[in-house]
Amino acid sequence: MLKKELGLFLLIVVIGSITAAINPQFASQVNLMNLANQIGLFGLISIGVGLVIITGGVELSVGSMFALLGIFFLDMLVNYEIPWPISLLITIAAGAVLGSIHGLLVTRLKMQPFVVTLCGLLLYRGIARWYTADSTQGFGYGGGYETLEWLMSGRTYNIPHTFIFLVIVAIVMSVVLHKSVYGRYLFAVGKNEEAARFSGIPTTTVITMAYVIAGTLAGISSVFFVFYTQSVSPSAHGNFYELYAIAAAVLGGCSLRGGEGSIVGIVLGTVLLQVLQNLVNILGIPSSLNFAVMGAVILLGVLADQQLQRRRQRRLAMASAEARELTAKEGTAGAAV
Amino acid sequence: MSDTLLELRSITKSYPGVQALRGVDLSVGKGEVVGLIGENGAGKSTLMKILGGVVKPSSGSIVIDGESRTALSVKDAAHAGIAFVHQELHLFENLDVAANIYIGREPRRGGFLNLIDNAALHQRVKPLLRRLGVDFAPDDPVDALSIAQRQMVEIAKALSMDARIIIMDEPTSSLTLTETDKLLSVIADLKAAGVSIIYISHRLSEVKHCADRVVVLRDGRQVGELPKGQITSGAMVRLMIGRDLKSLYIPPKVGIRRGGLELRNFVTSAFPERDVSLMVHRGEILGLAGLVGAGRTSLAQTIFGVHTAKGGQILLDGEPVTIRTPADAIAHGIYLAPEDRKKSGLLLDMSIAENISLPDLKRFAKAMLVDTSREVSVATEQCRSLSIKAPSIDTDAVTLSGGNQQKVVLAKWISMAPQLIIFDEPTRGIDVGAKGEIYALMRGLADAGVAILMISSDMEEVIGVSDRIAVMHEGGISGILDRSQFSEHNVLTLAVGNLGKEDLGKEDLGKEEVVTHA
Numbered sequence: 008m009l010k011k012e013l014g015l016f017l018l019i020v021v022i023g024s025i026t027a028a029i030n031p032q033f034a035s036q037v038n039l040m041n042l043a044n045q046i047g048l049f050g051l052i053s054i055g056v057g058l059v060i061i062t063g064g065v066e067l068s069v070g071s072m073f074a075l076l077g078i079f080f081l082d083m084l085v086n087y088e089i090p091w092p093i094s095l096l097i098t099i100a101a102g103a104v105l106g107s108i109h110g111l112l113v114t115r116l117k118m119q120p121f122v123v124t125l126c127g128l129l130l131y132r133g134i135a136r137w138y139t140a141d142s143t144q145g146f147g148y149g150g151g152y153e154t155l156e157w158l159m160s161g162r163t164y165n166i167p168h169t170f171i172f173l174v175i176v177a178i179v180m181s182v183v184l185h186k187s188v189y190g191r192y193l194f195a196v197g198k199n200e201e202a203a204r205f206s207g208i209p210t211t212t213v214i215t216m217a218y219v220i221a222g223t224l225a226g227i228s229s230v231f232f233v234f235y236t237q238s239v240s241p242s243a244h245g246n247f248y249e250l251y252a253i254a255a256a257v258l259g260g261c262s263l264r265g266g267e268g269s270i271v272g273i274v275l276g277t278v279l280l281q282v283l284q285n286l287v288n289i290l291g292i293p294s295s296l297n298f299a300v301m302g303a304v305i306l307l308g309v310l311a312d313q314q315l316q317r318r319r320q321r322r323l324a325m326a327s328a329e330a331r332e333l334t335a336k337e338g339t340a341g342a343a344v
Numbered sequence: 345m346s347d348t349l350l351e352l353r354s355i356t357k358s359y360p361g362v363q364a365l366r367g368v369d370l371s372v373g374k375g376e377v378v379g380l381i382g383e384n385g386a387g388k389s390t391l392m393k394i395l396g397g398v399v400k401p402s403s404g405s406i407v408i409d410g411e412s413r414t415a416l417s418v419k420d421a422a423h424a425g426i427a428f429v430h431q432e433l434h435l436f437e438n439l440d441v442a443a444n445i446y447i448g449r450e451p452r453r454g455g456f457l458n459l460i461d462n463a464a465l466h467q468r469v470k471p472l473l474r475r476l477g478v479d480f481a482p483d484d485p486v487d488a489l490s491i492a493q494r495q496m497v498e499i500a501k502a503l504s505m506d507a508r509i510i511i512m513d514e515p516t517s518s519l520t521l522t523e524t525d526k527l528l529s530v531i532a533d534l535k536a537a538g539v540s541i542i543y544i545s546h547r548l549s550e551v552k553h554c555a556d557r558v559v560v561l562r563d564g565r566q567v568g569e570l571p572k573g574q575i576t577s578g579a580m581v582r583l584m585i586g587r588d589l590k591s592l593y594i595p596p597k598v599g600i601r602r603g604g605l606e607l608r609n610f611v612t613s614a615f616p617e618r619d620v621s622l623m624v625h626r627g628e629i630l631g632l633a634g635l636v637g638a639g640r641t642s643l644a645q646t647i648f649g650v651h652t653a654k655g656g657q658i659l660l661d662g663e664p665v666t667i668r669t670p671a672d673a674i675a676h677g678i679y680l681a682p683e684d685r686k687k688s689g690l691l692l693d694m695s696i697a698e699n700i701s702l703p704d705l706k707r708f709a710k711a712m713l714v715d716t717s718r719e720v721s722v723a724t725e726q727c728r729s730l731s732i733k734a735p736s737i738d739t740d741a742v743t744l745s746g747g748n749q750q751k752v753v754l755a756k757w758i759s760m761a762p763q764l765i766i767f768d769e770p771t772r773g774i775d776v777g778a779k780g781e782i783y784a785l786m787r788g789l790a791d792a793g794v795a796i797l798m799i800s801s802d803m804e805e806v807i808g809v810s811d812r813i814a815v816m817h818e819g820g821i822s823g824i825l826d827r828s829q830f831s832e833h834n835v836l837t838l839a840v841g842n843l844g845k846e847d848l849g850k851e852d853l854g855k856e857e858v859v860t861h862a
Contacts, residue, residue: 194694198693202690207675209669
């Protein structure tokens with residue numbers, strides 16, 4: 008299982024080394040910390056979306072959630088002057104509520120995850136733009152939330168807090184996904200929902216929870232992004248971010264068919280994507296090519312992974328044939344006695 | 345009727361380890377209705393697959409219009425005018441009737457644009473539908489039609505291909521009585537028009553009604569042929585049974601104990617108009633026999649909470665229990681080893697250990713984290729006691745043989761204090777050696793006081809392994825047999841469920857009296 012992650016890690020090291028060799032600026036502390044900040048911001052939501060993908064679903068609405076929840080948060084903090092801890096908690100809770108609505112629509116009303124979250128994408132963006140009349144929202148001249156600002160966009164020992172937070176969440180979610188009862192259920196449901204149901208697993212709760220976790224992480228990320236961009240322009244804020252998250256999860260080994268993936272993989276997928284973005288800047292490649300580079304790398308990465316999978320399948324088939332032969336032989340031996 | 349359209353001569357077909365057909369002869373004359381009957385697994389489907397060109401016979405010849413060949417391709421079969429009306433209808437529900445009838449053969453126009461000529465299409469479909477006297481139009485969408493109407497679409501499709509022989513595989517299994525009558529009258533019309541029909545059915549009264557001749561298969565052999573005058577249900581049943589059954593019976597060490605699972609007027613959604621009352625005692629293996637489609641699997645899955653019961657009660661040791669989900673059933677110690685192991689019994693991509701711990705994972709957890717060492721020790725223990733043969737407990741379930749997969753399914757339930765275990769076709773696709781082990785395991789569980797309900801379509805198994813047999817017919821229990829009453833004849837009589845009194849009277853086997861009709 009760790010082979011895939013190791014391969015991804017080596018790929019990142021190779022690409023990073025080549026970039027650093029061409030332009031030493033890449034390995035400068037300033038650039039690396041900047042990169043770490045980006046990884047922290049995008050990694051958080053990739054983990055949430057990755058969990059949903061492991062259930063066999065997909066979450067397309069996170070970019071729009073960033074816009075809507077960002078505006079919601081700024082409105083509470085700046086216009087209504089609600090103390091920051093309460094604003095923060097309400098924003099996170101709102102994310103969880105949106106996630107649970109998605110989950111319930113998928114599990115109870117049997118709607119397709121793609122449709123549910125696509126409608127979310129349109130709906131949240133539309134509401135955000137309507138509520139602000141398309142005007143950019145900022146912090147203005149208010150104060151009283153310096154602690155939060157430090158928490159969200161500050162650094163400790165020069166390490167961005169976004170990155171530190173990602174590491175903490177990744178460790179916690181790693182334990183949840185790979186060690187806990189819930190994690191095991193999640194993989195089982197994603198692999199074969201029917202067999203999971205026949206084993207008495209509460210499949211609807213398990214799936215709904217994945218959307219709730221994704222929504223909660225989106226709520227937290229919204230606040231991180233607000234402090235990162237310092238303002239929210241409702242029509243552009245977070246555009247395409249859901250696709251970054253899905254791309255990171257897929258690069259990290261999540262199958263859109265469900266049942267596969269790891270937190271380490273998702274985080275490494277995010278790292279690779281951000282390194283690629285950074286490399287485009289550092290090497291002076293026209294930034295208009297940004298998406299094209301990303302697309303090409305994801306395509307090649309998934310293709311390579313598929314080839315490896317096929318080889319593994321063939322080996323498995325052979326092992327299984329051998330195992331059957333073994334039992335058949337023992338069976339006849341038993342009958343002879 | 346004298347000219348023979350089609351003749352099969354000593355057809356055999358063997359699969360690795362199984363002899364599906366052993367020298368079957370079958371001939372069909374022009375305008376003749378041939379009834380083809382036999383138990384589950386007698387070889388009917390293999391024979392039909394050979395006629396359809398899907399399966400190549402191992403030896404024998406197929407003569408069509410006097411021309412002999414060793415095998416048919418799908419194209420040959422269609423060209424010879426052989427058409428199928430399948431038990432599961434193969435229609436595109438999203439398209440309309442006309443499109444379904446001419447799918448792949450649409451009249452075209454517009455040259456290279458390859459547009460469908462709808463006018464011509466409807467022109468061709470209308471007379472077909474008129475001929476069958478149906479009550480729907482060419483442009484009706486198929487998903488708005490009833491099962492019976494869909495069947496007519498299939499027949500129209502067969503006619504559109506100028507079929508000379510239409511093979512109907514259990515065509516009435518989901519039809520109501522009036523719909524069945526309608527189908528039988530359509531068959532009579534087709535016959536009058538010179539179309540031949542091979543009619544495969546478990547419903548002997550229909551076969552008696554429409555067949556000119558009945559061919560009976562048993563264990564891949566053609567064991568008899570009844571001309572028109574001799575077709576009676578009794579004669580058909582007599583031919584269908586009669587092989588020597590090996591004794592698989594392991595006598596109980598302890599026997600029936602108090603308590604168990606009781607169904608009272610239990611109604612499933614598959615047969616909402618029938619109810620089932622049944623008692624499975626602790627310490628016994630109750631076989632549940634019946635023909636495919638009699639409602640056994642849906643009964644099992646409803647008890648297990650996969651489907652919602654439409655009415656009635658489940659009592660465990662006399663106490664009513666409420667089961668709405670599999671989790672409820674599991675909480676009461678009611679477990680199911682499902683028919684389709686690969687789809688619903690196991691997570692093939694997970695290891696043996698993970699499969700065994702899955703339904704009871706919370707017991708393997710401390711503070712919601714899975715205790716892998718406990719998981720390993722329980723799995724190792726179960727692998728030893730059930731002698732599951734695998735390189736290690738980390739082996740993925742997908743690599744195991746059928747018998748070992750079934751043991752993994754059992755291992756997960758056995759470690760959870762079972763009260764009732766339902767086995768749905770426990771040895772399907774399992775080799776002979778492993779079958780014996782599964783039977784011994786079932787007996788061991790029964791002796792330990794577990795109630796066992798075993799669904800089986802294998803006559804040898806159901807008679808050989810059970811302590812009592814309940815027989816299902818069209819959603820209801822048509823009778824319960826004690827060991828002294830076990831015979832293939834009695835089980836089959838109850839399973840077909842529609843034996844006329846006169847047929848029973850003619851029987852000379854002296855066992856009908858003890859058959860309790862419910």
